[in-house]
Amino acid sequence: MADTMQFDLVSPERKLASGAVRAVQIPGAEGDLTAMPEHAPMITTLRPGILITEGEGGESRYVVTGGFAEITPAGTTVLAERAFAAGPEGRAVLEALLTETREKAASLSGPDKDVLDKAAGDLERTIAALA
Amino acid sequence: MPSLKDLKNRIGSVKSTRKITKAMQMVAAAKLRRAQDAAEAARPYAEKMADVVNGLAASVAGSDTAPKLLAGTGSDQTHLLVVMTAERGLCGGFNSSIVKIARYRAEKLVSEGKTVKILTVGKKGREQLKRDLGAHLVGHIDLSEVKRVGYENASDISKKIFEMFDAGEFDVATIFFNRFESVISQVPTPRQIIPAEVPEEAGAEMLYEYEPSEEAILADLLPRSVTTQIFTALLENAASEQGARMSAMDNATRNAGDMIDRLTIQYNRSRQAAITKELIEIISGAEAL
Numbered sequence: 001m002a003d004t005m006q007f008d009l010v011s012p013e014r015k016l017a018s019g020a021v022r023a024v025q026i027p028g029a030e031g032d033l034t035a036m037p038e039h040a041p042m043i044t045t046l047r048p049g050i051l052i053t054e055g056e057g058g059e060s061r062y063v064v065t066g067g068f069a070e071i072t073p074a075g076t077t078v079l080a081e082r083a084f085a086a087g088p089e090g091r092a093v094l095e096a097l098l099t100e101t102r103e104k105a106a107s108l109s110g111p112d113k114d115v116l117d118k119a120a121g122d123l124e125r126t127i128a129a130l131a
Numbered sequence: 132m133p134s135l136k137d138l139k140n141r142i143g144s145v146k147s148t149r150k151i152t153k154a155m156q157m158v159a160a161a162k163l164r165r166a167q168d169a170a171e172a173a174r175p176y177a178e179k180m181a182d183v184v185n186g187l188a189a190s191v192a193g194s195d196t197a198p199k200l201l202a203g204t205g206s207d208q209t210h211l212l213v214v215m216t217a218e219r220g221l222c223g224g225f226n227s228s229i230v231k232i233a234r235y236r237a238e239k240l241v242s243e244g245k246t247v248k249i250l251t252v253g254k255k256g257r258e259q260l261k262r263d264l265g266a267h268l269v270g271h272i273d274l275s276e277v278k279r280v281g282y283e284n285a286s287d288i289s290k291k292i293f294e295m296f297d298a299g300e301f302d303v304a305t306i307f308f309n310r311f312e313s314v315i316s317q318v319p320t321p322r323q324i325i326p327a328e329v330p331e332e333a334g335a336e337m338l339y340e341y342e343p344s345e346e347a348i349l350a351d352l353l354p355r356s357v358t359t360q361i362f363t364a365l366l367e368n369a370a371s372e373q374g375a376r377m378s379a380m381d382n383a384t385r386n387a388g389d390m391i392d393r394l395t396i397q398y399n400r401s402r403q404a405a406i407t408k409e410l411i412e413i414i415s416g417a418e419a420l
Contacts, residue, residue: 010179012282012362014172030342042340043183045351068352070183070339079179081282081355 005037006075007053009062011083016062017053024076025052026069027126035071042071047119048097049126050086051078063090063130065097091130098123135405138398142391149387155221156380163314163373169279170311170366177363184356186339187349188329198346200353203326204302209246211269211301212237213292213324215308215364216256217372218275223379225309225372226255228319233307236321237264248301252288252365269300280369285362292361293354296325308364309371315378317371322364324357 004020023036027049048065067080084090098120105116133141191197214233216226233256237247248269251257257271272288274280295301304325309317322328341348 008175010176012173012176012285012359013169015175028342040340041338042342043187043348044342045348066351067355068183068348070179077179079176 003037004056005035005073007055008075008077009051009064009080009083010077011067011080016080016083016085017060019055021053021055021076023054024078025050025054026071026076026078027051027064028069035069035076038073039071039076041073044069044071046078046080048094048123050130051080051083061086061130063087063094065093086130091127094123094127094130098127133401135398135401138394138401142394142398145387145390145394149384149391152380152383152387156377156384159222159373159377159380163370163377165279166366166370166373167311170363170370173363173366177359180352180356180359184327184349184352185329187345187352188327191345191349198350198353200296200325200357201327201329201349204299206302207245209248209301209303210240211248211250211292211295211304211325213250213252213288213304213306213361214256214260215306215368216251216253216259217368218254219372220255221379222372222376223382225317225375226253226259228317229307229309230256230259232319232321234260234264236305236307237267250291250295269295280362280365282358282362285358285365288361288365289354289358292325292357306361306364308368309375311367311370311374314374317375322360324360327353327356 004022007017007019007021007024008015009017023034025032025034026044027047029045029047032049033044045068046064046066049063051062051064053060053062063084063086064078064080065082067078067083069076069078082093084093101116101120101123105113105120108116188201191201212233214229216229220226233249237249240247247264247267249260249264249267250270250272251260251268252272253274257268260268270291272291274284277284292304296304303323305321305323307319307321310320312318
């Protein structure tokens with residue numbers, strides 16, 4: 001069994017990362033998941049969060065906003081709407097997203113608000129983890 | 132017969148025109164490179180997106196719950212034509228060729244009794260369409276402040292289109308742009324974006340597991356896919372515009388060079404004629420004595 005797989009992280013404007021990795025931790029819409037070589041083929045949407053790859057050169061962290069990931073036994077492709085290497089830029093984007101989510105949550109009520117509140121809480125934790 | 136001074140002035144002015152067109156050509160060449168790189172960089176995302184959406188669409192198509200962006204509204208009465216042109220002129224037939232196919236399509240649809248709405252992106256297309264299709268224009272997106280098209284520009288355009296779609300203002304949307312083939316060839320292309328066109332042959336698909344459901348993913352992806360297609364079109368357009376400008380300016384520079392040669396010959400001949408005339412006058416004056 002191969003112990004690495006091809007990993008590509010692309011945003012609409014450019015290819016951010018490409019190379020062989022041992023594992024990728026993906027912030028899926030329904031929860032985090034880790035893809036490793038020979039993973040069953042799967043497609044999942046993303047929520048804003050941190051994507052961590054584990055390659056030969058150690059761990060790399062990226063901030064992604066929505067998009068989706070395609071996982072096949074041979075590799076993983078992440079198509080993120082916006083993606084950054086973890087750093088001040090990505091943090092600023094997440095913070096902007098948090099403010100937006102909070103504002104939207106404040107204008108709603110009922111189950112919609114709960115969903116957004118949960119998303120806001122999730123974003124807060126993500127930002128904290130990034131620091 | 133223009134005087135020597137007139138000719139000299141004309142040669143001077145054509146020379147400065149040539150300098151300008153030469154400079155524009157070089158600027159366009161530099162911008163073309165950048166635009167091509169941008170188009171190149173965007174390709175992996177667009178291709179992957181198309182793959183996944185097509186795969187999903189093929190499996191969901193036909194079911195009653197298929198999203199509207201895929202299945203359409205069930206009618207094709209109202210058409211939205213999104214005409215993407217440049218903000219600037221001096222790029223040969225670039226703008227006219229897009230406007231031409233858009234106008235042809237609009238007239239054809241009108242003659243079939245359909246309602247046509249036109250959304251223009253870029254100033255030049257709007258100016259040209261205003262004349263005879265002004266009544267159909269429903270909106271305009273101004274990119275004149277944008278130096279380099281980014282994904283946000285595409286999002287702005289698609290946001291506007293989705294607002295109209297959700298409000299039931301049209302059934303079918305088609306974008307018109309110039310596909311970049313090479314520096315000397317740009318192909319005006321119409322592409323239907325809503326409802327999404329699914330190729331008949333989906334090929335042997337890998338069996339994916341979907342999280343959340345197939346339809347939820349499709350609902351999330353279809354708008355993104357539309358935005359991506361618009362983004363691709365914007366990038367192709369940007370590259371085409373620079374390519375068209377480069378070859379137009381190359382022609383202009385060459386024409387200016389030819390003109391300068393012609394004028395210089397004319398100038399030299401006139402000068403010689405004037406000298407000869409003066410000599411004849413002096414000689415015949417001396418002989419008469």
